[in-house]
Amino acid sequence: MNHTAPIVFIVDDDISVRESLESLVRFAGWTTRTFASAGEFLAHPREAGPTCLVLDVTLPDINGLDLQALIATDRADMPIIFMSGYGDIPMTVRAMRAGAIEFLTKPVDDELLLESIRGAIARSDAALDDATRVRSLRDAHASLTRREREVMELVVSGLLNKQIGGNLGISEITVKAHRGRVMQKMRARSVPDLVKMAAALESSRR
Missing domain, CATH: 1.10.10.10 (Winged helix-like DNA-binding domain superfamily/Winged helix DNA-binding domain)
Incomplete structure (x- = not known):
């Protein structure tokens, strides 16, 4: 099923990291939205189409792991790729168990990140298709x-x-x-x- 163009959301409080990732993602052909905090991201209106979230663990307001828990139900079709400068095993395990598709250590390898984003967008696209089919079934059953x-x-x-x-x-x-x-x-x-x-x-x- 055809959806609108994919969007990659980037949440990191370091402006140099945001700008670097934004350039990388745009060069790869995707649209980006960047935010300096979890609060900014949560205040942004929902957008249609396949999405993924590139998320720093350490943020000035809500940390990345808590943000993951907040949007787990509301944005289940948005896969999360975590980044951290000091990720430890318990942190990684918690993120992956909660559904993250990747946990990358800074400085992030460009090709690894792009490959992770490709996989995340494909997963988001499939989730949106499933949701559309379920809505159609519910309407028919109703x-x-x-x-x-x-x-x-x-x-x-x-x-x-x-x-x-x-x-x-x-x-x-x-x-x-x-x-x-x-x-x-x-x-x-x-x-x-x-x-x-x-x-x-x-x-x-x-």
């Missing part, structure tokens, strides 16, 4: 009537039309009619396809 949802639930559980009719107290012909509308509204090509959709919907609710 369009079902109560009876159609009941039929869908029993279809994906593996019951035959006759068994569904017995469970719901309706005729097999009526089940077939409801089932046909479910397949149409959910845009399912087959029962296995419908089962996958139901699983995706269930997973998105957790």
Whole structure:
């Protein structure tokens, strides 16, 4: 799926580091947004499209690890690449366990950083595609009537039309009619396809 141009966010309180990274990233062909603190970053409006965050651990207000925790749910489609001048093992482990894709030591190797950004943007792009698919599934499921949802639930559980009719107290012909509308509204090509959709919907609710 086509999204808007990727954006690389850079948060570092050292202006020389920000300017150096901004030049490097722009030269590689990406748009950048730079910030001197976590607060500045959080105040910036959300932007559409694939993104990644190049984040210094040590910041003047909220440190990088705490910022990671703050945006974990709200910006799950924004992979984080950490940078630190004195990263230790516990710090690295905490960042990686919380979902960071890389923890780089300053001075950062340019090629390693660019490779990490490429991977992060690809991951962000995939996450946005998944979110779009889930929204589409939710909208389709919301369009079902109560009876159609009941039929869908029993279809994906593996019951035959006759068994569904017995469970719901309706005729097999009526089940077939409801089932046909479910397949149409959910845009399912087959029962296995419908089962996958139901699983995706269930997973998105957790």
